[in-house]
Amino acid sequence: xxxxxxxxxxxxxxxxxxxxxxxxxxxxxxxxxxxxxxxxxxxxxxxxxxxxxxxxxxxxxxxxxxxxxxxxxxxxxxxxxxxxxxxxxxxxxxxxxxxxxxxxxxxxxxxxxxxxxxxxxxxxxxxxxxxxxxxxxxxxxxxxxxxxxxxxxxxxxxxxxxxxxxxxxxxxxxxxxxxxxxxxxxxxxxxxxxxxxxxxxxxxxxxxxxxxxxxxxxxxxxxxxxxxxxxxxxxxxxxxxxxxxxxxxxxxxxxxxxxxxxxxxxxxxxxxxxxxxxxxxxxxxxxxxxxxxxxxxxxxxxxxxxxxxxxxxxxxxxxxxxxxxxxxxxxxxxxxxxxxxxxxxxxxxxxxxxxxxxxxxxxxxxxxxxxxxxxxxxxxxxxxxxxxxxxxxxxxxxxxxxxxxxxxxxxxxxxxxxxxxxxxxxxxxxxxxxxxxxxxxxxxxxxxxxxxxxxxxxxxxxxxxxxxxxxxxxxxxxxxx
Amino acid sequence: xxxxxxxxxxxxxxxxxxxxxxxxxxxxxxxxxxxxxxxxxxxxxxxxxxxxxxxxxxxxxxxxxxxxxxxxxxxxxxxxxxxxxxxxxxxxxxxxxxxxxxxxxxxxxxxxxxxxxxxxxxxxxxxxxxxxxxxxxxxxxxxxxxxxxxxxxxxxxxxxxxxxxxxxxxxxxxxxxxxxxxxxxxxxxxxxxxxxxxxxxxxxxxxxxxxxxxxxxxxxxxxxxxxxxxxxxxxxxxxxxxxxxxxxxxxxxxxxxxxxxxxxxxxxxxxxxxxxxxxxxxxxxxxxxxxxxxxxxxxxxxxxxxxxxxxxxxxxxxxxxxxxxxxxxxxxxxxxxxxxxxxxxxxxxxxxxxxxxxxxxxxxxxxxxxxxxxxxxxxxxxxxxxxxxxxxxxxxxxxxxxxxxxxxxxxxxxxxxxxxxxxxxxxxxxxxxxxxxxxxxxxxxxxxxxxxxxxxxxxxxxxxxxxxxxxxxxxxxxxxx
Numbered sequence: 038x039x040x041x042x043x044x045x046x047x048x049x050x051x052x053x054x055x056x057x058x059x060x061x062x063x064x065x066x067x068x069x070x071x072x073x074x075x076x077x078x079x080x081x082x083x084x085x086x087x088x089x090x091x092x093x094x095x096x097x098x099x100x101x102x103x104x105x106x107x108x109x110x111x112x113x114x115x116x117x118x119x120x121x122x123x124x125x126x127x128x129x130x131x132x133x134x135x136x137x138x139x140x141x142x143x144x145x146x147x148x149x150x151x152x153x154x155x156x157x158x159x160x161x162x163x164x165x166x167x168x169x170x171x172x173x174x175x176x177x178x179x180x181x182x183x184x185x186x187x188x189x190x191x192x193x194x195x196x197x198x199x200x201x202x203x204x205x206x207x208x209x210x211x212x213x214x215x216x217x218x219x220x221x222x223x224x225x226x227x228x229x230x231x232x233x234x235x236x237x238x239x240x241x242x243x244x245x246x247x248x249x250x251x252x253x254x255x256x257x258x259x260x261x262x263x264x265x266x267x268x269x270x271x272x273x274x275x276x277x278x279x280x281x282x283x284x285x286x287x288x289x290x291x292x293x294x295x296x297x298x299x300x301x302x303x304x305x306x307x308x309x310x311x312x313x314x315x316x317x318x319x320x321x322x323x324x325x326x327x328x329x330x331x332x333x334x335x336x337x338x339x340x341x342x343x344x345x346x347x348x349x350x351x352x353x354x355x356x357x358x359x360x361x362x363x364x365x366x367x368x369x370x371x372x373x374x375x376x377x378x379x380x381x382x383x384x385x386x387x388x389x390x391x392x393x394x395x396x397x398x399x400x401x402x403x404x405x406x407x408x409x410x411x412x413x414x415x416x417x418x419x420x421x422x423x424x425x426x427x428x429x430x431x432x433x434x435x436x437x438x439x440x441x442x443x444x445x446x447x448x449x450x451x452x453x454x455x456x457x458x459x460x461x462x463x464x465x466x467x468x469x470x471x472x473x474x475x476x477x478x479x480x481x482x483x484x485x486x487x488x489x490x491x492x493x494x495x496x497x498x499x500x501x502x503x504x505x506x507x508x509x510x511x512x513x514x515x516x517x518x
Numbered sequence: 519x520x521x522x523x524x525x526x527x528x529x530x531x532x533x534x535x536x537x538x539x540x541x542x543x544x545x546x547x548x549x550x551x552x553x554x555x556x557x558x559x560x561x562x563x564x565x566x567x568x569x570x571x572x573x574x575x576x577x578x579x580x581x582x583x584x585x586x587x588x589x590x591x592x593x594x595x596x597x598x599x600x601x602x603x604x605x606x607x608x609x610x611x612x613x614x615x616x617x618x619x620x621x622x623x624x625x626x627x628x629x630x631x632x633x634x635x636x637x638x639x640x641x642x643x644x645x646x647x648x649x650x651x652x653x654x655x656x657x658x659x660x661x662x663x664x665x666x667x668x669x670x671x672x673x674x675x676x677x678x679x680x681x682x683x684x685x686x687x688x689x690x691x692x693x694x695x696x697x698x699x700x701x702x703x704x705x706x707x708x709x710x711x712x713x714x715x716x717x718x719x720x721x722x723x724x725x726x727x728x729x730x731x732x733x734x735x736x737x738x739x740x741x742x743x744x745x746x747x748x749x750x751x752x753x754x755x756x757x758x759x760x761x762x763x764x765x766x767x768x769x770x771x772x773x774x775x776x777x778x779x780x781x782x783x784x785x786x787x788x789x790x791x792x793x794x795x796x797x798x799x800x801x802x803x804x805x806x807x808x809x810x811x812x813x814x815x816x817x818x819x820x821x822x823x824x825x826x827x828x829x830x831x832x833x834x835x836x837x838x839x840x841x842x843x844x845x846x847x848x849x850x851x852x853x854x855x856x857x858x859x860x861x862x863x864x865x866x867x868x869x870x871x872x873x874x875x876x877x878x879x880x881x882x883x884x885x886x887x888x889x890x891x892x893x894x895x896x897x898x899x900x901x902x903x904x905x906x907x908x909x910x911x912x913x914x915x916x917x918x919x920x921x922x923x924x925x926x927x928x929x930x931x932x933x934x935x936x937x938x939x940x941x942x943x944x945x946x947x948x949x950x951x952x953x954x955x956x957x958x959x960x961x962x963x964x965x966x967x968x969x970x971x972x973x974x975x976x977x978x979x980x981x982x983x984x985x986x987x988x989x990x991x992x993x994x995x996x997x998x999x
Contacts, residue, residue: 236717
């Protein structure tokens with residue numbers, strides 16, 4: 038395992054000089070917040086957390102860490118699901134939450150310039166006031182930050198039509214591991230001047246550079262939204278409904294799948310019955326656009342396609358209130374599953390027509406290993422979140438019970454032409470599986486890029502690329518989570 | 519300048535062993551074809567050209583070159599405009615034109631898998647038969663190849679709505695400079711397993727690896743297309759019309775600008791008058807979609823917006839024949855300008871609302887340097903092709919007359935927040951200007967990536983990154999071009 042220099046009192050003093058003493062956190066209980074994110078219930082021990090307010094402060098922090106050989110873990114809101122923000126080797130946690138300004142909303146060019154600590158939902162609401170739309174919408178959009186979204190190339194339900202975070206990042210300002218600041222471009226949709234550093238940084242999980250500013254593309258806000266809920270009496274039929282939608286050439290704005298165990302978890306979480314809660318599976322299909330009649334015509338056609346594919350019903354939501362009601366179930370699932378038991382989440386993604394095979398494979402694995410699983414997700418993208426559960430709050434016991442099944446489920450995904458992570462990122466939680474879907478040459482190329490950007494290996498070590506990392510200092514019980 | 523090993527007879531023999539003697543070109547006149555592309559009229563001297571038929575042949579060629587220290591220039595159709603396919607240091611030209619198979623058209627997942635030698639237009643026609651659409655459409659789409667499109671991240675008129683080549687590449691198979699073969703992913707829209715090698719390779723101009731297979735995303739083919747031609751009595755008013763379209767939140771499928779000098783060149787080229795050929799400038803706006811009534815409503819609104827912005831007319835094309843007629847003018851411009859005189863093309867791109875300033879700046883530069891210029895292009899993306907002309911067929915004379923103006927025009931673009939190349943690529947033609955729009959830190963990062971992938975520097979040397987390259991062996995007269 039790599040060795041890093043410790044955070045000594047004089048380093049803390051220098052950090053205080055850079056950002057002000059108020060924004061350097063070096064003692065409990067406040068420090069422990071910076072040792073966890075939303076990845077299961079893992080807890081690591083940061084040595085110090087620092088909250089810069091400007092790019093030059095980030096640059097000075099990185100230079101200090103680089104000169105001293107101290108590792109740095111960049112952090113946004115800490116809502117990640119793959120441990121990208123966990124300080125697995127201790128060191129400095131560099132939290133960008135104070136860099137939360139929307140620097141420029143350029144309505145003529147449909148572009149917004151933001152700092153990394155802007156909350157995604159705040160950005161979305163701000164641009165919506167001008168009739169504009171920033172589509173990437175991870176489940177945590179109410180609390181997650183753009184910097185983290187960029188680091189992880191965050192997805193969400195509407196990516197099936199509108200693309201991922203990467204599809205909205207036009208250019209970045211970032212700080213290299215040694216403190217050098219650079220920009221990758223401007224407010225341009227077309228710019229092929231040199232290698233695409235923008236797209237290399239998006240999804241690099243804060244291991245290559247620290248993003249300090251982003252220029253994002255916006256689109257006109259769709260003025261019409263319609264949602265259909267389609268219950269099915271078998272998971273397999275529902276999965277085939279997904280393919281039928283593609284075959285019909287309908288372009289859904291969202292196409293989600295929820296299986297019965299997830300519906301039950303939702304009912305327990307919400308404390309009430311949900312529409313068609315006894316279905317074996319549900320499809321939630323959203324259509325949107327700028328022309329009411331056109332969207333309504335598509336809506337009718339989509340309903341017919343789903344009924345022909347075997348849906349028991351096609352329940353339409355044509356008012357905001359009804360739409361919210363249908364989406365409530367889907368949106369609470371992350372929390373609902375978390376409340377049920379300790380779990381490990383498999384962020385599988387396969388070609389959409391392989392979703393039926395994926396779900397069959399997952400059930401087979403669950404039966405074989407005798408574990409409970411709950412599946413739901415962005416089926417239109419083939420991206421299914423499979424949560425495997427255990428009642429044991431003990432980390433070692435949980436690992437022993439679930440880890441073989443997790444690996445088998447990811448192998449099902451890979452064998453179907455899929456990946457080990459569709460939208461959550463690799464972080465430290467999935468890096469041991471990366472070799473399952475990337476060959477040795479590709480992995481060596483990634484490693485060489487990391488070495489080129491960060492020869493000392495101080496920036497977010499133990500993430501993305503396979504690496505041995507220390508065990509967490511604690512893993513809480515289900516009650517903690 | 520770097521030194522490479524020569525292509526000796528035994529190397530030629532080995533190449534013949536790999537691909538068959540028929541597909542190794544090592545003598546004139548056939549060899550000279552591989553020494554030029556569509557970048558002005560520059561001619562270099564390849565030592566040998568080789569036309570592999572499969573990935574393993576590409577791998578063996580690269581391993582041979584790598585072992586011997588011979589440089590390799592990958593080549594598709596040779597339609598590039600920045601010299602990406604020019605063998606500036608001689609060596610081996612690796613032409614992928616025989617790798618021209620559409621390997622799989624997956625209608626259920628809206629994905630196509632192709633070899634790099636597939637002609638873009640052939641791909642488009644093939645998927646269109648299934649009601650599917652591959653939008654990137656560089657002017658050369660009838661002859662250019664997907665491999666070259668990927669290398670250069672090619673654009674085209676419809677990118678303003680649908681995005682560039684990069685937005686359609688889901689994953690790649692590629693060969694490293696040392697001959698190692700790797701894949702970057704699968705048929706997945708969501709896949710965040712490690713660094714985004716796919717997007718790093720797209721637009722890297724064949725300097726990092728040779729693409730041997732691409733998995734491309736498709737979308738349902740729009741069923742309705744409408745075009746408006748709007749003439750203006752001043753270039754400035756026309757440019758403001760572009761901004762007005764954005765402000766109105768209309769989403770054009772194409773938004774092109776043609777100035778009077780270009781209209782004149784078109785009339786000369788076509789040998790007839792063109793509609794509103796005496797206008798100072800024209801906007802060509804296309805709308806498309808899947809619902810006739812919705813598109814027609816947008817069409818009416820777009821016409822009103824353009825008229826309010828000062829258009830003299832808004833001429834609608836609502837049949838395929840009329841649409842083709844309106845587009846004929848725009849599409850012939852590359853050829854039309856080429857026929858007029860020797861030229862250097864500046865592939866400027868600025869934020870769309872800066873197009874008026876760009877055009878004013880270009881005219882100022884032209885006046886200052888006493889040169890003729892013709893501007894047209896993808897104004898909706900802010901991407902304007904500015905051609906500066908000279909009557910001199912002599913290369914040195916042309917350089918002396920035009921080069922200072924070229925640099926000044928690119929500086930206008932950069933000063934407006936723009937770039938030195940929007941869609942043509944850097945190649946060897948623009949690499950001297952790269953520093954104008956990328957800072958030293960970004961350039962050093964690019965250089966470190968190149969060194970990581972290609973430590974021997976044998977793959978497409980003299981491209982993208984600033985480098986001294988030998989002069990062309992010849993530059994033809996205007997008549998040649």
